[in-house]
Amino acid sequence: MYRDMKYRFPFPKNIKINIAYPTGEYAHENFPESKYAVDFLVEIGTKVIAAKMGVVVGIKSDSDEWGLDKNLVDNTNFVVINHKDGTYAEYLHLGKGKVEVQKGDKVETGDLLGYTGYSGVMDLPHLHFNVFKIKDKKGISIPFKFEEI
Numbered sequence: 452m453y454r455d456m457k458y459r460f461p462f463p464k465n466i467k468i469n470i471a472y473p474t475g476e477y478a479h480e481n482f483p484e485s486k487y488a489v490d491f492l493v494e495i496g497t498k499v500i501a502a503k504m505g506v507v508v509g510i511k512s513d514s515d516e517w518g519l520d521k522n523l524v525d526n527t528n529f530v531v532i533n534h535k536d537g538t539y540a541e542y543l544h545l546g547k548g549k550v551e552v553q554k555g556d557k558v559e560t561g562d563l564l565g566y567t568g569y570s571g572v573m574d575l576p577h578l579h580f581n582v583f584k585i586k587d588k589k590g591i592s593i594p595f596k597f598e599e600i
Contacts, residue, residue: 456536456538456593456595456596457595457597457598458502458503458540458582458595458596458597459500459502459503459560459561459597459598460502460597461491461499461500461542461564461580462491462497462498462499462500463500467493468491468493469491469492470489470490470491470492471490471492471575471577472490477572482592483589483592484581484590484591484592485581485583485592486592487581487582487592487593487594487595488579488580488581488592489579489580490577490578490579491577492575492576493567493577494567494576495568495576496546496549496566496567496568497567497578498563498566499542499545499563499565499566499578500560500561500562500563500564501532501559501560501561501562501564502540502580502597503534503540503560504558504559504560505532505533505534505540505557505558506532506533506555506557506558507530507552507554507555507556507558508533508539508554509530509541509554510529510530510550510552510553510554511527511528511529511550512528512545512547512548512549512565513528513547513548514526514527514528514570514571515546515547515568515569515570516570517570517571517573518572518573519574521572523571524571524572525571526571527543527544527570527571527572528545528546528549528565528568528570528571529542529543529545530542530545530550530564530565532564537584538582538583538593539582539584539590540580540581540582541579541580541581541583541590542564542565542578542579542580543571543578543579543580544567544568544569544571544573544578544579545564545567545578546565546566546567546568546569547568547570549565549566549567550564550565551564551565551566552565
């Protein structure tokens with residue numbers, strides 16, 4: 452069922468992107484909450500847009516702490532959107548003060564959410580994009596596809 456979920460790329464069309472595949476202890480497959488996540492290597496300050504319409508249910512934008520220490524996980528700036536189908540999309544590693552939406556905002560596909568930056572557990576500038584559902588009060592990553600909308 453979830454493999455047919457379709458999302459647009461979370462950047463304007465003119466943005467050059469590369470996809471990274473973390474390995475070792477930071478590999479996505481090591482974490483059920485981000486097993487199917489995608490890391491887009493982009494420059495700091497890159498616009499991040501909504502990949503699908505929904506309601507903003509979570510934000511953080513007050514941190515500029517980052518590095519490869521797992522204790523920095525709570526320093527990750529993010530936006531989380533709840534979609535009508537019961538899934539959520541999270542956009543992680545946004546810049547300090549660079550989130551442009553508020554909790555409760557309704558967003559359309561393509562609306563500006565914020566800008567990439569350094570925050571949380573990371574070593575290279577990137578956007579961590581993940582789609583998940585809630586099961587037993589925990590986020591579980593689910594497969595999805597990108598398409599041009």
